[in-house]
Amino acid sequence: QKEVEQDPGPLSVPEGAIVSLNCTYSNSAFQYFMWYRQYSRKGPELLMYTYSSGNKEDGRFTAQVDKSSKYISLFIRDSQPSDSATYLCAMRTGNQFYFGTGTSLTVIP
Amino acid sequence: EAQVTQNPRYLITVTGKKLTVTCSQNMNHEYMSWYRQDPGLGLRQIYYSMNVEVTDKGDVPEGYKVSRKEKRNFPLILESPSPNQTSLYFCAVVRDDYNEQFFGPGTRLTVL
Numbered sequence: 001q002k003e004v005e006q007d008p009g010p011l012s013v014p015e016g017a018i019v020s021l022n023c024t025y026s027n028s029a030f031q032y033f034m035w036y037r038q039y040s041r042k043g044p045e046l047l048m049y050t051y052s053s054g055n056k057e058d059g060r061f062t063a064q065v066d067k068s069s070k071y072i073s074l075f076i077r078d079s080q081p082s083d084s085a086t087y088l089c090a091m092r093t094g095n096q097f098y099f100g101t102g103t104s105l106t107v108i109p
Numbered sequence: 110e111a112q113v114t115q116n117p118r119y120l121i122t123v124t125g126k127k128l129t130v131t132c133s134q135n136m137n138h139e140y141m142s143w144y145r146q147d148p149g150l151g152l153r154q155i156y157y158s159m160n161v162e163v164t165d166k167g168d169v170p171e172g173y174k175v176s177r178k179e180k181r182n183f184p185l186i187l188e189s190p191s192p193n194q195t196s197l198y199f200c201a202v203v204r205d206d207y208n209e210q211f212f213g214p215g216t217r218l219t220v221l
Contacts, residue, residue, distance in 0.1 A: 008149070032207070043113075043199050043212030044152070088152065092207065095159060096167060097142070101151035 003027050006089055006100030015109050019076040023089035023100045026070065030091040030098070033065050035074045038086045038102065047087075048074070079107045111136050113213040115200050121219045122190060130185045130216050132200030140203035141183040142167070142210070143175065145196040152199070158183055190220040 006023045013019055032051045036044035048063040050056045056063045064073040084107050089100040116131045142157040154167030158177040174186040200213040
C-alpha cells in the first residue's frame with residue numbers, strides 16, 4: 001500500500017465549476033500537508049501548505065485536512081481554464097517528503 | 110531571480126554508460142533533493158542533502174549516487190544506467206523552514 005493515495009483522474013469540468021481534489025494517507029507521522037500544481041513540461045509549484053486539521057483559504061483555493069480520517073482535500077472555486085494542470089498532494093514527516101501520484105484537471109471554457 | 114537549474118534537460122543514453130545530471134541553486138538554502146516522476150507512481154524522493162557533505166537516502170536510492178561538495182550544487186550520478194531508470198528527474202531546493210520546495214525544470218532521461 002502506498003503511503004499517499006491520490007485519484008489520478010483525469011478530471012474535466014466546465015469553467016466556473018467547483019473542483020474537489022482528494023488524497024488519503026496511511027502514515028500517522030505525517031505532520032505537514034501541501035498541494036502543488038504542475039503544468040505540462042514544468043516542475044511542480046507550491047499552491048498551499050498547512051499543518052493542522054481544519055481549513056485554510058487562499059483566494060479561490062481552500063485546503064482541508066482531517067487528521068483523524070487521514071484525508072486531505074483541495075477545493076478550487078470558480079475554476080478557470082488556467083487552472084488546467086496536474087495537482088499533487090504532498091506530505092512531510094521529519095526530513096522526508098511523500099507525494100501523491102497527481103490528479104490531472106482540465107477546465108473547459 | 111531565484112532559480113534552480115538542471116542540465117541537461119533531455120538525455121538519451123545506453124545501458125551502462127555513466128552519466129551525471131547537474132543541479133544548481135542561487136537561493137542559498139541548505140536542503141536539496143532529487144526526485145524521479147513516473148506515470149502511476151508520482152514523485153518519489155531519491156536522495157536528499159540537508160547540508161554540505163551530508164546526504165541521505167530517500168525512497169528509491171538504488172542505482173543512484175549523489176554528492177554535495179558545495180552548497181549550491183547537488184549532482185545526481187548514474188554509474189551504470191539501466192532502462193528502468195528511464196524517467197523524468199527533478200531537483201528541488203527546500204526553503205529553510207521546510208514549508209516550500211522549489212523545483213527545477215526537469216531532466217527527461219531515456220536509457221536504451
